Amino acid sequence: MTRFASAFSKSPALVTFITAGDGDTAANLDALVAGGADVIELGMPFTDPMADGPAIQAANLRSLAKGTTTADIFAIAAAFRVRHPDTPLVLMGYANPMTIRGADWFAAECAKAGVDGVICVDIPSEEDAELGPALRAAGVDLIRLATPTTDAARLPDVLNGAGGFLYYVSVAGITGLQQAAQASIEDAVARLKAATDLPVAVGFGVRTPEQAGRIAKVADGVVVGSAFIDIIAQHGDAAAPHVEAFTRTLADAIHGAKEIAA
Amino acid sequence: MTHAPNSLRTGPDERGHFGQFGGRYVAETLMPLILDLERHYRAAQADPAFKAEFDYLLKHYVGRPSPLWFAERLTANLGGAKIYLKREDLNHTGAHKINNCIGQILLAKRMGKTKIIAETGAGQHGVATATVAALFGLPCTIFMGAVDVARQQPNVFRMKLLGAEVVAVESGAKTLKDAMNEALRHWVANVHDTFYIIGTVAGPHPYPELVRDFQSVIGNEAREQILEAEGRLPDMLIAPVGGGSNAIGLFHPFLDDPEVEIVGVEAAGEGLDGKHAASLAGGRPGILHGNKTYLLQDEDGQITEAHSISAGLDYPGIGPEHSWLHEIGRVRYEPVTDAEALASFQKLTKLEGIIPALESAHAIAAAERIAPTMGKDKVMIVNCSGRGDKDIFTVADALGVKL
Numbered sequence: 001m002t003r004f005a006s007a008f009s010k011s012p013a014l015v016t017f018i019t020a021g022d023g024d025t026a027a028n029l030d031a032l033v034a035g036g037a038d039v040i041e042l043g044m045p046f047t048d049p050m051a052d053g054p055a056i057q058a059a060n061l062r063s064l065a066k067g068t069t070t071a072d073i074f075a076i077a078a079a080f081r082v083r084h085p086d087t088p089l090v091l092m093g094y095a096n097p098m099t100i101r102g103a104d105w106f107a108a109e110c111a112k113a114g115v116d117g118v119i120c121v122d123i124p125s126e127e128d129a130e131l132g133p134a135l136r137a138a139g140v141d142l143i144r145l146a147t148p149t150t151d152a153a154r155l156p157d158v159l160n161g162a163g164g165f166l167y168y169v170s171v172a173g174i175t176g177l178q179q180a181a182q183a184s185i186e187d188a189v190a191r192l193k194a195a196t197d198l199p200v201a202v203g204f205g206v207r208t209p210e211q212a213g214r215i216a217k218v219a220d221g222v223v224v225g226s227a228f229i230d231i232i233a234q235h236g237d238a239a240a241p242h243v244e245a246f247t248r249t250l251a252d253a254i255h256g257a258k259e260i261a262a
Numbered sequence: 263m264t265h266a267p268n269s270l271r272t273g274p275d276e277r278g279h280f281g282q283f284g285g286r287y288v289a290e291t292l293m294p295l296i297l298d299l300e301r302h303y304r305a306a307q308a309d310p311a312f313k314a315e316f317d318y319l320l321k322h323y324v325g326r327p328s329p330l331w332f333a334e335r336l337t338a339n340l341g342g343a344k345i346y347l348k349r350e351d352l353n354h355t356g357a358h359k360i361n362n363c364i365g366q367i368l369l370a371k372r373m374g375k376t377k378i379i380a381e382t383g384a385g386q387h388g389v390a391t392a393t394v395a396a397l398f399g400l401p402c403t404i405f406m407g408a409v410d411v412a413r414q415q416p417n418v419f420r421m422k423l424l425g426a427e428v429v430a431v432e433s434g435a436k437t438l439k440d441a442m443n444e445a446l447r448h449w450v451a452n453v454h455d456t457f458y459i460i461g462t463v464a465g466p467h468p469y470p471e472l473v474r475d476f477q478s479v480i481g482n483e484a485r486e487q488i489l490e491a492e493g494r495l496p497d498m499l500i501a502p503v504g505g506g507s508n509a510i511g512l513f514h515p516f517l518d519d520p521e522v523e524i525v526g527v528e529a530a531g532e533g534l535d536g537k538h539a540a541s542l543a544g545g546r547p548g549i550l551h552g553n554k555t556y557l558l559q560d561e562d563g564q565i566t567e568a569h570s571i572s573a574g575l576d577y578p579g580i581g582p583e584h585s586w587l588h589e590i591g592r593v594r595y596e597p598v599t600d601a602e603a604l605a606s607f608q609k610l611t612k613l614e615g616i617i618p619a620l621e622s623a624h625a626i627a628a629a630e631r632i633a634p635t636m637g638k639d640k641v642m643i644v645n646c647s648g649r650g651d652k653d654i655f656t657v658a659d660a661l662g663v664k665l
Binding site: 046047048049050051052053054057061064069070094095096097098099100121122123124126127130144145146147148149150151154158169171172173174177178 | 277285287288289290433439442450453552559561562563
């Protein structure tokens with residue numbers, strides 16, 4: 001069983017996001033695992049994060065201002081894999097830093113560092129050739145995004161070549177701001193699950209254990225990002241205990257959601 | 263339009279690529295809208311009524327055709343090729359930008375969109391967008407880097423007079439690329455009712471194509487005008503290139519005429535070994551703002567800041583069709599520095615009584631360099647893409663004059 005399959009097999013999964021190089025990343029990653037995160041997305045900072053809201057934009061710039069390089073990110077990932085052999089790790093970011101040395105180079109580095117999957121915000125299925133074939137050849141899952149604007153005609157293209165899990169972006173917008181209505185999430189997840197066997201994780205605008213718990217009743221996973229970024233922005237290099245405590249409240253709300261519902 | 267089988271004018275392909283450049287590198291949320299825009303654009307291209315309305319507005323509102331002016335005194339001064347200026351500076355709002363805005367707002371209307379957004383650097387595209395939004399009675403929001411807002415107050419005030427809301431973008435470096443990021447962020451959250459009028463031949467397909475098509479009126483007119491004036495095609499075209507919309511507009515109708523040499527002028531700022539905005543001379547291919555093209559960036563693919571005295575050229579990328587024309591060698595791209603542009607700004611003003619935009623002054627500077635090397639029987643067309651009234655504060659400052 002792959003790490004993804006294992007992570008989504010038991011109960012709804014908590015998928016967490018932090019930006020690499022913002023704060024003490026190694027300590028924060030350990031805190032996420034200790035607090036009960038099932039999947040970890042590690043953001044690759046980019047100068048022009050056009051799909052992100054103010055919180056993650058600022059995290060990108062803080063990280064770059066500290067001099068974070070692509071080599072640093074792979075070093076963080078490789079060290080994480082040694083400490084945590086079972087937790088799936090995803091690199092999430094933008095096309096240019098991922099493809100600048102060639103997709104094959106990037107895919108090989110991911111495989112070498114023990115990265116399980118990649119989310120590239122600005123490579124839609126139409127441009128899959130840019131990154132998808134290289135990742136699949138290296139055994140790294142390309143995780144695709146579906147959105148409220150992804151209609152039935154497009155969905156098969158989005159799913160073609162997708163792996164790991166399907167990330168449902170629940171609002172048409174940027175990260176960390178509005179939240180979607182529960183009813184619209186339920187409809188969308190039902191529609192997506194009818195079209196794929198991949199686990200469906202729901203994100204964008206999810207900030208509290210209550211929200212996360214509600215979504216976990218219908219989805220296979222819940223993604224929380226900006227709320228962690230806010231904690232790291234507030235506490236800087238001493239954020240790890242706060243990250244762990246918040247992770248635990250989310251994990252408790254998510255992991256029990258389906259049993260309570262049943 | 264049909265072209266010869268080996269034509270250079272048939273791009274992009276059906277996926278929006280010019281060779282390896284262009285494409286649609288956008289978030290999934292935007293993809294359905296981009297596809298919808300393409301469908302509507304194809305329908306508009308096939309609709310004579312769309313072209314008729316576009317032509318009517320260009321003639322009666324913009325004031326086209328713009329003249330092709332034989333710059334006799336500049337020609338005599340340089341002692342080489344005859345220099346003609348394509349006078350886009352005489353358009354309503356003072357630059358070529360309006361051509362594209364007219365086309366795109368007609369598309370917005372056709373698609374039933376009720377709100378307009380745009381990015382702007384110096385404010386020229388913002389003013390042109392606010393102008394057409396006023397004309398069509400649509401609410402309009404312009405995203406402009408906070409640094410640019412501070413240094414371009416006259417244009418900010420113009421946009422506000424025209425009824426636009428100007429959002430000062432505080433993210434990133436607070437200049438044009440950040441304004442474009444913020445416009446994309448706004449668009450992604452408002453795709454249902456909002457049309458994004460992109461100001462140059464960049465962004466995801468079909469923008470580079472449709473902006474080029476709307477701007478090609480420049481080259482189509484110039485072709486007719488030079489045939490009338492000289493009885494033959496020119497030997498050379500020169501235009502400034504930031505994103506490159508005025509340049510592609512002039513160049514495109516001549517791409518299949520091998521006897522016409524074509525030169526694009528990039529902003530070399532303080533020089534190619536210092537701060538500059540020459541994406542082709544100093545950058546390499548990458549992906550930003552929806553397309554693959556030459557970009558100023560570091561070895562990790564982080565975008566670096568551009569610099570030019572001309573705010574309209576101050577962008578770390580270039581339109582994907584230019585990247586392709588560069589790679590196949592059809593167009594030669596040459597750098598011109600701030601200092602050279604500043605000198606040409608003054609020279610054209612004194613010799614011809616035409617104050618060019620600093621963008622256009624870059625093309626004049628290249629003409630000054632090249633024309634004397636050509637025979638007096640040779641003919642060149644230089645795109646005077648905009649007027650320089652907006653730049654007098656920048657120029658005064660650079661010359662140490664206090665206004």
